[in-house]
Amino acid sequence: MREAKWHYTGYIPMLDEYLNHAWITSTVPIMLLHGYFLSSNSIGDDELQCLEAYSDIIKWSAIVVRLANDLETSFDEMERGDVSKSIQIYMHEIGASVEDARKHVKHLISEAWSKINGARAANSPLNRGFVDMAMNMARVAQFIYQYGDGHGHDIEGKNKDRVVSLLIEPIPIKSK
Numbered sequence: 001m002r003e004a005k006w007h008y009t010g011y012i013p014m015l016d017e018y019l020n021h022a023w024i025t026s027t028v029p030i031m032l033l034h035g036y037f038l039s040s041n042s043i044g045d046d047e048l049q050c051l052e053a054y055s056d057i058i059k060w061s062a063i064v065v066r067l068a069n070d071l072e073t074s075f076d077e078m079e080r081g082d083v084s085k086s087i088q089i090y091m092h093e094i095g096a097s098v099e100d101a102r103k104h105v106k107h108l109i110s111e112a113w114s115k116i117n118g119a120r121a122a123n124s125p126l127n128r129g130f131v132d133m134a135m136n137m138a139r140v141a142q143f144i145y146q147y148g149d150g151h152g153h154d155i156e157g158k159n160k161d162r163v164v165s166l167l168i169e170p171i172p173i174k175s176k
Contacts, residue, residue: 006084015089019063019108022086026069028062032134039129046125055126056119057134063112064138067105068145113138 002021006013013021023029036051037043051058070085084092086108090101116138120131 012084012089012092015086015093018086018089022066023059023062026062026066028065028137029058032058035133036130039133040127050125055124056115057131060112060115060119061134061138064109065141067109068141071102071105072145
């Protein structure tokens with residue numbers, strides 16, 4: 001509802017305000033919450049409290065997903081009438097060029113990865129399989145959005161080539 005209000009009122013949030021909201025709407029927290037219950041045999045109070053407070057591993061993985069998506073889809077989404085994304089917000093906030101805004105978003109992704117790695121190293125009640133799942137969610141997003149939006153715009157056919165390589169072309173095995 002917040003993004004709809006922003007859109008209909010023409011409000012452009014500050015980047016911090018956007019990120020504090022956008023990581024939750026990335027759907028990563030809900031996907032990881034479901035994944036946690038699939039990856040754990042028993043769940044204690046410590047784990048539930050950690051999940052309820054949105055552990056850093058969840059938050060920062062979601063930030064990577066959101067920002068990777070923004071890097072490749074934001075201008076197309078704006079043309080379709082969506083709200084401003086991190087790139088446009090940063091451009092509006094400080095008067096940056098598109099190139100500088102993209103560099104800043106990439107820097108934010110790098111900072112988020114540092115926080116993910118710190119959260120992974122920290123003592124957490126969450127099981128290692130879940131922590132790996134959260135990290136892999138961020139990795140997959142960067143892979144999907146590396147050459148376009150991963151769905152509709154395939155820059156130079158690279159995403160198609162990756163899928164064909166992964167699913168159709170056999171892996172060559174050399175015998176001794």
